[in-house]
Amino acid sequence: MPEIIESPDAPKDIVTADLVVPNAITAQGPAKVASGQTITDVVFDFGNVLVYWDPSAALVSRYSPETINRFLDNSVSGFFDANDFLDGGESVEDVTDWMDRTHGHADAEIFRFYVEHFEDSLTGVVPGARMLIQDLRHSGIGVWGLSNWERTMFPIAWDRFEILHTLQDKVISGNVRMRKPHKDIYDLAIRQFGIDPHASLFVDDKSQNVLGANSAGMRGFQFSDSYKLRNALIAAGVDIPSVQ
Numbered sequence: 629m630p631e632i633i634e635s636p637d638a639p640k641d642i643v644t645a646d647l648v649v650p651n652a653i654t655a656q657g658p659a660k661v662a663s664g665q666t667i668t669d670v671v672f673d674f675g676n677v678l679v680y681w682d683p684s685a686a687l688v689s690r691y692s693p694e695t696i697n698r699f700l701d702n703s704v705s706g707f708f709d710a711n712d713f714l715d716g717g718e719s720v721e722d723v724t725d726w727m728d729r730t731h732g733h734a735d736a737e738i739f740r741f742y743v744e745h746f747e748d749s750l751t752g753v754v755p756g757a758r759m760l761i762q763d764l765r766h767s768g769i770g771v772w773g774l775s776n777w778e779r780t781m782f783p784i785a786w787d788r789f790e791i792l793h794t795l796q797d798k799v800i801s802g803n804v805r806m807r808k809p810h811k812d813i814y815d816l817a818i819r820q821f822g823i824d825p826h827a828s829l830f831v832d833d834k835s836q837n838v839l840g841a842n843s844a845g846m847r848g849f850q851f852s853d854s855y856k857l858r859n860a861l862i863a864a865g866v867d868i869p870s871v872q
Contacts, residue, residue: 756854809840
């Protein structure tokens with residue numbers, strides 16, 4: 629069984645995430661030249677942008693709020709590091725073994741329970757997302773998906789949420805053994821979708837992933853809700869209906 633030794637940390641060449649303003653279009657580094665250009669394509673992250681992901685919801689049937697809060701503290705359990713390893717293509721078995729070695733058997737068992745009940749962590753479609761995609765498609769804007777997701781767990785979301793099927797194509801990190809915010813996965817998505825990075829907007833709830841898109845020449849938007857994203861797209865010249 630291979631041993632996981634690589635750090636899941638973000639690449640060192642990512643500009644500090646403090647430079648990202650939430651709910652605004654960010655164009656740092658190679659994406660600066662794209663500022664003000666027409667947006668022809670929007671690339672969406674999935675978790676907490678199109679569908680809600682709440683890991684605590686997969687644990688409440690067996691664990692107390694105190695145990696869950698402690699487990700979801702990455703400095704204590706390594707839970708989010710473990711998720712990064714999964715998203716990068718490592719197997720569930722190897723990542724669980726890594727957590728057992730580095731953070732203890734109790735946390736590894738909670739992690740195993742989380743994986744086995746992962747479907748409960750997917751709590752619904754983000755309000756407004758379905759109609760936003762529909763409006764973008766009606767206006768001639770390309771809509772695509774680029775998401776960090778473990779390869780055997782993604783089909784659970786794919787089978788459950790029709791909204792994911794309304795995108796024209798997708799790149800899933802676990803399938804390609806790359807993950808955000810590393811530049812290579814954005815470059816792969818740009819090639820696969822056949823889009824112009826300078827005419828595209830990448831939408832993600834995490835600031836480091838927005839800056840990862842910037843490193844590949846794409847403008848980015850740190851998402852909090854569909855209303856703010858819709859307004860930002862309209863302000864950038866995208867012809868979609870406004871909220872009355």
